[in-house]
Amino acid sequence: xxxFADSASDLPKTFYELHNVVxxxxxxxxxxxxxxxxxxxxxxxxxxAIRAGKQPKTSQASPELFLRLFEDLAKxxxxxxxxxxxxxxxxxxxxxxxxxxxxxxxYPELKLTIIDSKCASLGYGLLVKEAVRLRDEGLDLSFxxxxxxxxxxxxxxxxxxxxxDYMARGGRVSKASAFIGGLLNIKPLLHxxxxxxxxxxxxxxxxxxxxxxxxxxxxxxxxxxxxxIAISHSDDEATALELKQLIEEQYNPKSIExxxxxxxxxxxxGPGTLALFFLNKLS
Numbered sequence: 012x013x014x015f016a017d018s019a020s021d022l023p024k025t026f027y028e029l030h031n032v033v034x035x036x037x038x039x040x041x042x043x044x045x046x047x048x049x050x051x052x053x054x055x056x057x058x059x060a061i062r063a064g065k066q067p068k069t070s071q072a073s074p075e076l077f078l079r080l081f082e083d084l085a086k087x088x089x090x091x092x093x094x095x096x097x098x099x100x101x102x103x104x105x106x107x108x109x110x111x112x113x114x115x116x117x118y119p120e121l122k123l124t125i126i127d128s129k130c131a132s133l134g135y136g137l138l139v140k141e142a143v144r145l146r147d148e149g150l151d152l153s154f155x156x157x158x159x160x161x162x163x164x165x166x167x168x169x170x171x172x173x174x175x176d177y178m179a180r181g182g183r184v185s186k187a188s189a190f191i192g193g194l195l196n197i198k199p200l201l202h203x204x205x206x207x208x209x210x211x212x213x214x215x216x217x218x219x220x221x222x223x224x225x226x227x228x229x230x231x232x233x234x235x236x237x238x239x240i241a242i243s244h245s246d247d248e249a250t251a252l253e254l255k256q257l258i259e260e261q262y263n264p265k266s267i268e269x270x271x272x273x274x275x276x277x278x279x280x281g282p283g284t285l286a287l288f289f290l291n292k293l294s
Contacts, residue, residue, distance in 0.1 A: 013092075014143060016034065054245070062282065090122040091122065094138050095128055099207045134203065137241050167290065168287075170208065172284045197213050200224065222257075234293055240268070250283075
């Protein structure tokens with residue numbers, strides 16, 4: 012079984028290489044230059060550009076890329092599974108589906124399942140890692156698909172951002188809200204709702220919003236001690252480590268993974284974003 016994932020999973024390049032997962036990079040645009048996420052640009056460059064007053068843009072993985080990757084799969088005779096970034100945040104999923112349908116005209120035996128994860132960052136990344144584990148155990152495509160769809164449905168995402176101005180630039184909040192939020196040190200707490208990023212609370216102060224994230228985790232999570240928890244951050248490892256320690260003290264999970272938010276998502280949320288991922292149902 013050949014696994015495909017795109018760069019919005021926020022897994023490092025080495026993961027794809029070590030675990031034989033085909034990477035479909037989304038694209039980042041800075042100063043009229045286009046870069047392939049993960050391959051051609053590092054998230055540090057994106058954060059530096061944002062701090063310098065630039066506004067990086069992003070675009071979906073190209074149709075030509077999917078056509079090439081999926082045609083190679085068709086010629087190989089293997090089965091394939093592509094777990095895609097939320098269709099509510101990118102056109103990448105719909106492009107992949109369109110390219111599969113186009114190839115089926117030439118390769119009717121193509122066996123490719125495409126899942127709209129409705130997830131982002133390491134919430135999505137945890138799905139990819141689970142698919143790798145199941146594939147390596149020798150489980151068949153139908154079982155892996157069923158398990159990934161279930162896990163995606165029950166993946167919780169909790170986000171907070173350091174500066175609302177970055178989200179205002181991307182149209183996620185109004186400029187007036189960002190200005191007032193900055194004056195009052197308001198930090199939004201957001202989650203994913205059917206693949207969309209939705210604000211759930213406004214909290215004054217970074218420390219308080221982190222405390223609230225841990226409380227919400229306890230309210231929503233199931234059997235946290237049995238889970239692998241994920242934390243992603245945009246150039247704020249110190250706070251991510253602080254959050255990790257607090258979670259360990261409170262819930263003692265099986266493990267906690269920390270990775271940097273990649274270029275695609277980082278371009279929209281800006282430096283200082285902190286995100287937490289866990290399951291609200293295990294089986």
